[in-house]
Amino acid sequence: MSSEARLYTFSEETKEHLRKFRLTTSRASGPQAVIYMIDKKTHEIKQDEEKVVYKSLEEIADDLPDNSPRYILLSYPLTLPSGRLSVPYVLLYYLPTTCNAESRMMYAGAKELMRNTSEVGKVIDIESTDDLEEIPTKLAA
Numbered sequence: 001m002s003s004e005a006r007l008y009t010f011s012e013e014t015k016e017h018l019r020k021f022r023l024t025t026s027r028a029s030g031p032q033a034v035i036y037m038i039d040k041k042t043h044e045i046k047q048d049e050e051k052v053v054y055k056s057l058e059e060i061a062d063d064l065p066d067n068s069p070r071y072i073l074l075s076y077p078l079t080l081p082s083g084r085l086s087v088p089y090v091l092l093y094y095l096p097t098t099c100n101a102e103s104r105m106m107y108a109g110a111k112e113l114m115r116n117t118s119e120v121g122k123v124i125d126i127e128s129t130d131d132l133e134e135i136p137t138k139l140a141a
Helices: 003-007 012-025 057-063 101-118 129-140
Strands: 032-038 045-047 070-075 089-094 122-126
Touching: 012 032, 012 045, 012 070, 012 101, 032 057, 032 101, 045 101, 057 129, 070 101, 089 101, 089 129, 122 129
Parallel strands: 089 122
Antiparallel strands: 032 045, 032 070, 070 089
């Protein structure tokens, strides 16, 4: 077992929520996202305070803290140039330049665990809420 897996944890409820979110979003007609954080005291990775499913990148930007990292699971349906519908399921790793070194280390240490547990296809690093505007372009590439 890796050291991250011993240091950071998921409750069974969170693991179940991750699984359900992944399965239900694959058939969604619009964007869906949830924000996850690490509890500094327990090192548990859990959904940010309220159990919200975001329906747009703008809603996500409004709720992201200015100086604290977050993980954002995003399902973003888009039509490829071939005309085929694609629903990429990605992890946005939000690491603002203004966050402290302790937070940076904590989130960096749990990034792979979050990626593997959520079973995303891709990880995209973002530093500011403005970077969210580029996500559709990055997903279509």
